[in-house]
Amino acid sequence: PVRPPPPPPRPPRRRSCARAPGTRPSLPSEGPRAPGSCHIMSRYDRAITVFSPDGNLFQVEYAMEAVRRGATTVGVRGADCVILGVERKAVANLQDPRTIRKICKVDDHLTLAFSGLTADARVLVNKTRLECQSYRLTCEDAPTVEYVARFMAKTQQRYTQRGGVRPFGVSSMLAGFSPDAEPQLWLVEPSGTFSAWRANAIGGRNEKAVKEFLVKNWAAGLDEAASVRLTGKALLEVV
Amino acid sequence: GTPDPPPAARARVRRDCRTSLGKALLSSMFAVGADVLDIGGSGGRRSRNDPLGAPPSALGGPTGFCLPPTADPAAFCRTNFTAEKGKDMNQEIKFAKGTTTLAFKYNGGIIISVDSRATQGPYIASQNVKKVIEINKFLVGTMAGGAADCQFWERNLGTQCRLYELRNKERISVAAASKLLANTLLQYRGYGLSMGTMITGWDKTGPQLYYVDDAGTRLHGDMFAVGSGSTWAYGVLDNYYRPDLTDEEAIELGKRAIYHATHRDAFSGGMNNVYIMKPDGWTQVYRGDVNDYHYALFPPPPPPPGGPPLPATAA
Numbered sequence: 001p002v003r004p005p006p007p008p009p010r011p012p013r014r015r016s017c018a019r020a021p022g023t024r025p026s027l028p029s030e031g032p033r034a035p036g037s038c039h040i041m042s043r044y045d046r047a048i049t050v051f052s053p054d055g056n057l058f059q060v061e062y063a064m065e066a067v068r069r070g071a072t073t074v075g076v077r078g079a080d081c082v083i084l085g086v087e088r089k090a091v092a093n094l095q096d097p098r099t100i101r102k103i104c105k106v107d108d109h110l111t112l113a114f115s116g117l118t119a120d121a122r123v124l125v126n127k128t129r130l131e132c133q134s135y136r137l138t139c140e141d142a143p144t145v146e147y148v149a150r151f152m153a154k155t156q157q158r159y160t161q162r163g164g165v166r167p168f169g170v171s172s173m174l175a176g177f178s179p180d181a182e183p184q185l186w187l188v189e190p191s192g193t194f195s196a197w198r199a200n201a202i203g204g205r206n207e208k209a210v211k212e213f214l215v216k217n218w219a220a221g222l223d224e225a226a227s228v229r230l231t232g233k234a235l236l237e238v239v
Numbered sequence: 240g241t242p243d244p245p246p247a248a249r250a251r252v253r254r255d256c257r258t259s260l261g262k263a264l265l266s267s268m269f270a271v272g273a274d275v276l277d278i279g280g281s282g283g284r285r286s287r288n289d290p291l292g293a294p295p296s297a298l299g300g301p302t303g304f305c306l307p308p309t310a311d312p313a314a315f316c317r318t319n320f321t322a323e324k325g326k327d328m329n330q331e332i333k334f335a336k337g338t339t340t341l342a343f344k345y346n347g348g349i350i351i352s353v354d355s356r357a358t359q360g361p362y363i364a365s366q367n368v369k370k371v372i373e374i375n376k377f378l379v380g381t382m383a384g385g386a387a388d389c390q391f392w393e394r395n396l397g398t399q400c401r402l403y404e405l406r407n408k409e410r411i412s413v414a415a416a417s418k419l420l421a422n423t424l425l426q427y428r429g430y431g432l433s434m435g436t437m438i439t440g441w442d443k444t445g446p447q448l449y450y451v452d453d454a455g456t457r458l459h460g461d462m463f464a465v466g467s468g469s470t471w472a473y474g475v476l477d478n479y480y481r482p483d484l485t486d487e488e489a490i491e492l493g494k495r496a497i498y499h500a501t502h503r504d505a506f507s508g509g510m511n512n513v514y515i516m517k518p519d520g521w522t523q524v525y526r527g528d529v530n531d532y533h534y535a536l537f538p539p540p541p542p543p544p545g546g547p548p549l550p551a552t553a554a
Contacts, residue, residue: 138422139415147407 049163059167060160063190066169067116071102072204074234075113075173075185075197076218078227082175082183084113085231087204087238107132109142110176115203116190117169124168128152145176149186149194157192167191171202201234210237316431337506339468340370340381341496342437342448343476344461345484349439349446349516352493353381354468354501354529355509366509375400376520378416378440383465384433384453392434396420413440417449417457425455435465441518468500468507475499490515490524494532501529 052058072087086102103113104125110132114121131151135143152172160167167190174186187202188194199218201210213234222230309315340353353370356363370382372393378400382389399419403411417438424432432453439448450458450465462480464472475496484492493513501507511532513525539552 138418139412140418141412141415144407150406 049161057160057191060191063116063167063169064171067171067190067203068205068207070115070117070203072201072207072210072235072238073102073113073115073171073173074199074201074210074214074231075175075187076199076214076222076227076231076234077183077185077197078222078224079220080181080183081224081227082177082185083224083227083231084111084173084175085235086113087235106148106174107136107142110145110148110174112172112174114170114172116171120168121170121172124152124155124170124172127155144178145174145184145186146178146196148176149174149188152188153192153194156188156190160190160192173197173200173202199230199234204238206238210234213237313429313431337468337504338370338383338466339464339472339497339500339504339507340383340437340466341464341469341472341476341493342381342439342462343480343489343493344446344448345480345489346482347484347486347489347517348441349448350489350493351379351381351437351439351514351516351521352497353512354497354507355512356501356507357386358506361505363508368509369512371512371514371523373521374416374438374440377410377442378413378438379514379516379521380420380439381437381465383435388432388434388453389436392420392423392432393436395423396438410442412442412444413438413447413449414442414444414459416440417451421451421455421457424451424453428453428455437463437465439516441516441520446516464496464500466500466507468497468504471500471503472496486515494525494527498529498532498536502533 071089074083074085076083076085084103088097088100088102091097091100100118102118103111104121106112106125106128112125112128114125128148128151132143132148135141135147152174156168156170159165169190171190172188174184174188176184178184185197185200186194187197187200198220199214201207201214204210214230217230217233337356337358338354340351342349342351351371355366355368355370357365357368368382368386372380372382372390374380374393374397378397380389380393380396382393396416396419400411400416403415420436420438424434434453435450436452437448437450439446441447448460448463450456450460450463462476464470464476476492479492479495490513494511497507497511497513501509501511508529511525511527511529512523514521515524534552
């Protein structure tokens with residue numbers, strides 16, 4: 001029997017936009033796109049476990065972009081207190097606003113406020129609550145804020161180094177007190193880094209403006225009322 | 240997080256995973272604390288050793304090591320070594336068990352006093368065993384029961400304590416250290432471990448003393464004596480213990496209690512080692528032969544005048 005001839009080789013597909021191999025498409029937070037640039041994903045951002053030639057993990061950066069799309073969260077450390085403020089976006093008429101919880105109690109002495117994907121935050125907070133209780137069971141003592149922040153960072157980092165999963169699109173601010181009763185504010189990011197801050201803002205449209213406001217107006221030794229006022233004014237910068 | 244089950248349990252489960260009941264057992268065994276990253280199937284379970292697999296628990300679990308290739312190590316020990324409490328008088332391979340170790344807390348710190356005899360049935364294997372294991376500068380453990388078990392697991396505890404210090408930039412509390420050891424021993428419960436140990440140290444809450452044994456018991460207390468000679472030691476300790484002892488009195492009490500235990504218990508003897516725990520760590524304050532101590536306390540009567548000399552005292 002005569003076999004049909006093999007089909008002719010298909011011409012190579014030309015991409016409709018030319019870009020250097022290492023670069024990524026511009027993110028919305030970086031401002032309006034230049035005309036002619038497009039939003040087709042480059043070769044290095046599809047898989048989490050692949051570095052780009054210039055050393056970026058694009059999925060992690062996109063996770064931070066997801067955080068920027070969330071509502072703003074502001075944290076301020078006073079002399080003897082830590083204030084966490086969150087922006088409540090306009091709620092639908094029929095929705096009960098009290099069921100939208102963005103400030104979560106992680107342990108008796110620790111509270112967390114997040115920005116980003118709420119569902120991811122729920123999973124992360126659950127893991128963190130479990131770890132706090134596990135620490136209490138093993139060490140018969142309350143975990144330090146730094147330990148909990150380190151655990152959250154370790155968890156988020158693990159999800160940036162494994163195939164088949166994506167990073168958590170959540171940045172969290174952890175507030176608590178050290179064993180010497182010093183107030184502490186820790187920031188944990190989707191890349192898995194954690195650091196202590198005196199005041200910071202995450203998420204939201206106007207993140208830069210809020211951060212600049214805090215840099216200008218934070219002072220050491222603020223009492224509770226002044227810290228609350230500073231947080232409120234910083235949140236007003238969002239709009 | 241939940242610690243991993245010991246290797247033999249995992250091996251057993253792996254063998255069973257071919258049956259559907261085994262599959263249910265497999266999934267239920269790993270359900271609690273199972274990393275959500277395990278994307279289904281036995282492929283994920285098989286790669287238990289890959290570096291991207293489920294991480295060890297946050298505070299370090301016991302080191303994994305090969306168990307003997309038997310189906311049930313606990314039953315193997317019970318049948319072949321008769322390694323069971325109360326039934327081990329006619330063992331063919333006798334494990335060293337007799338000992339007296341004690342520790343008590345007083346206002347100035349903690350005294351740890353131990354003997355140094357190891358016996359295998361009626362045979363004295365050694366008069367010079369080190370039954371105080373220095374975990375680190377601020378933590379000390381005692382040994383009673385299986386010497387290898389005590390030494391290995393207390394050294395393992397030292398590893399975990401050091402990792403805790405490096406990660407958290409502060410020394411581990413005695414409560415947490417003893418809890419780590421007790422959790423480890425609880426995982427290996429029924430596998431034939433034999434340990435009765437006291438973990439003592441000085442941390443931010445002051446001097447602390449815990450008794451931990453192979454059943455996973457963990458008790459917080461002010462005074463413990465462990466081993467075959469413990470009853471005699473308790474007799475002396477209970478009579479003369481006061482919280483406001485001075486350092487010298489406390490050391491003397493530790494020496495006396497061990498001496499009386501070694502005098503009457505055949506399985507205790509040799510050298511008495513006494514350690515003291517202070518805020519800046521432990522120090523060994525005394526090491527002496529209990530036999531010499533006996534003659535120091537109760538010197539032989541002088542020979543009667545004019546009578547024959549007494550025979551030289553046996554060593």
